[in-house]
Amino acid sequence: MNIEIKNIIEAYLLEATFDEGINPIEISKEGFIEVQKTTNELHGDYYSNIAMKLSKVLKKNPMDIGEHIKKDLTGKKYPQIKKIEIKKPGFINFFIEDSKRASIVTDIIQSKDIFKKFKTKTKKNIHIEFVSANPTGPLHVGHGRGLIFGKTLSNILRIQGHDVFTEYYVNNIGKQIDILSISVILSIVGLKKPFDDVDIYKGKYISIVADKLKSQYRDSLLVCKSSLSSNNTYESFLNILRKDFKSYLIFRDSVIDIIINNYIKKDLDDLNVEFSNWFHESELIKDDFVYQILENIKSKDLSYVKDGAVWFKSTKYGDDKDRVLVRANGALTYFATDIAYHSLKLDKYDYIINIWGSDHHGYVSRLTNALKGIGYDTNKISIHLIQFANLYRDGQKMSMSTRSGEFITLKSLVDEIGSDAINFFYINKKIEQHLDFDINTALSKDKDNPVYYIQYAHARIEKIISKVNLKDLNFDDTKLIDPKEQDLLRLLNNYEETFSVAMNTLQPQMITNYLYKLSQSFHSYYANIKIIDDEINHSRVSLVIAIQKVLKNGLNLFDINAPEDM
RNA sequence: GCGUCUGUAGCUCAGUUGGAUAGAGCAUUAGCUUCCGAAGCUAAAGGUCAGAAGUUCGAAUCUUCUCAGGCGCUCCA
Numbered sequence: 001m002n003i004e005i006k007n008i009i010e011a012y013l014l015e016a017t018f019d020e021g022i023n024p025i026e027i028s029k030e031g032f033i034e035v036q037k038t039t040n041e042l043h044g045d046y047y048s049n050i051a052m053k054l055s056k057v058l059k060k061n062p063m064d065i066g067e068h069i070k071k072d073l074t075g076k077k078y079p080q081i082k083k084i085e086i087k088k089p090g091f092i093n094f095f096i097e098d099s100k101r102a103s104i105v106t107d108i109i110q111s112k113d114i115f116k117k118f119k120t121k122t123k124k125n126i127h128i129e130f131v132s133a134n135p136t137g138p139l140h141v142g143h144g145r146g147l148i149f150g151k152t153l154s155n156i157l158r159i160q161g162h163d164v165f166t167e168y169y170v171n172n173i174g175k176q177i178d179i180l181s182i183s184v185i186l187s188i189v190g191l192k193k194p195f196d197d198v199d200i201y202k203g204k205y206i207s208i209v210a211d212k213l214k215s216q217y218r219d220s221l222l223v224c225k226s227s228l229s230s231n232n233t234y235e236s237f238l239n240i241l242r243k244d245f246k247s248y249l250i251f252r253d254s255v256i257d258i259i260i261n262n263y264i265k266k267d268l269d270d271l272n273v274e275f276s277n278w279f280h281e282s283e284l285i286k287d288d289f290v291y292q293i294l295e296n297i298k299s300k301d302l303s304y305v306k307d308g309a310v311w312f313k314s315t316k317y318g319d320d321k322d323r324v325l326v327r328a329n330g331a332l333t334y335f336a337t338d339i340a341y342h343s344l345k346l347d348k349y350d351y352i353i354n355i356w357g358s359d360h361h362g363y364v365s366r367l368t369n370a371l372k373g374i375g376y377d378t379n380k381i382s383i384h385l386i387q388f389a390n391l392y393r394d395g396q397k398m399s400m401s402t403r404s405g406e407f408i409t410l411k412s413l414v415d416e417i418g419s420d421a422i423n424f425f426y427i428n429k430k431i432e433q434h435l436d437f438d439i440n441t442a443l444s445k446d447k448d449n450p451v452y453y454i455q456y457a458h459a460r461i462e463k464i465i466s467k468v469n470l471k472d473l474n475f476d477d478t479k480l481i482d483p484k485e486q487d488l489l490r491l492l493n494n495y496e497e498t499f500s501v502a503m504n505t506l507q508p509q510m511i512t513n514y515l516y517k518l519s520q521s522f523h524s525y526y527a528n529i530k531i532i533d534d535e536i537n538h539s540r541v542s543l544v545i546a547i548q549k550v551l552k553n554g555l556n557l558f559d560i561n562a563p564e565d566m
Numbered sequence: 567g568c569g570u571c572u573g574u575a576g577c578u579c580a581g582u583u584g585g586a587u588a589g590a591g592c593a594u595u596a597g598c599u600u601c602c603g604a605a606g607c608u609a610a611a612g613g614u615c616a617g618a619a620g621u622u623c624g625a626a627u628c629u630u631c632u633c634a635g636g637c638g639c640u641c642c643a
Contacts, residue, residue: 040587174643333643361637510580517590
């Protein structure tokens, strides 16, 4: 509709007879004529600021220009426009016909797929990586926000028609993995930690993992028990282990497999998340791939050797200091493997999306600069930084410490408040906003809890539908004249724009806010007006059916149930 | 110190990307069940959009500075 009005204005301006010329090229330029939805019904349905824009060029009073435009447009009698008003300082307000507004109801009801309109014209091959928590234990609540956001983004991109490939990056060769393996080994052989310089993992799951591996490895581990117990530093312990425990590397892989399959994948299942691929960091080491990349960096004169380590010249890109790629002991840094990983992705995909915790923000420019340095187009990368979420219970902030198994697992939160509430609360706020997540609110079953409120609207409508013979539906677009009905129609007419802006700018909270508003307007309607009424051919029932359809599709976007009964 | 994100009602947050009188929920106060689900509805009250300057017809939104808070600035992962 706003495009129609835009065209009307453009056509008018092109043949307008103002004294001083308006450049026709300017007029046809994208964005020159702006037509937007109003926020206040007193201002009609759409408004344009064109008169104020032109006043500068024409050196005329915007009110006069507006009146001029109004006079000419009114004379032309466009059927969809009821009236035009000019308000100071120069807004041109368009009021569209009520019946035109009501036509959205049949549009929605008859549409097989209301998301079809959001299909992109430029389909892309998109890689999206999220969560990627170290496989050292079950996921905890701190991982929740990035997880839900990543999943939602994938849902949105798929609806837009892109090919979406989701990936979990498994760090399976770092120091943390050795510490994890050692924690399991100590549990198997019943040994107290003999070194003091490094903490080990203590959660309950460690002994469960140990039990699974006990029968297979116990004997060979007991052989080296005494030599292990005499080591009082982490380094020497690990060295002995690697030397005496021949199947250490296989054992380490088994530990990771068990954690992923028995914990992480199950946690993800609870929230309906499935990854296209689990990428293991070790794949980057295979065939010296990382070293080829490092060679490439060196050939571009972007690295040098100092104190036995290889450094990337990040100061060249405004960083405070250069950063290490390969440590003096020969170990690769995360930075090095990340460059390799991202170059793999960039080779294969049109666009790549990373979702990281905001604590990694310092890392963003370093990585993109390195990739730019070796010749990649970094416009193809987008990195979303997620602020931390705090959990509150009974007004008390809950501890999120990961040390000594003290953390709250994501699973326990799902068990307590359910996946619907988690899906909703984690994306209901802008990601760059710190999030306070109140468990009491998520548990409440009334208006405090927006999820329930929206779901309740859906269920109420279902009840109405069940009482009506749907064959009798005969929608009459001139019947819905109550102000509350007009409110609802305005909102329904907004769904397309709201969803499309939210999807294009990847801001899911715009959609949840919209769904809430729509539910609110519906509940008010329901309480004040009898919806089932034969005298009006069930036009009101048609209206609520359309509302329900939007609610349902919106909720499904976030994997939230749209219950028919509660 | 440098970088980065944030600052909107007592609390938790929206604000359609620069539009008109800044909006919700909670909490507070006062109401609404012969009738489609009260898990609901109707009101009242609550604001120096952290502060200052600038850009322009017009700023919560853009720029600069100041203040406050979160996070990051290892040959850590």
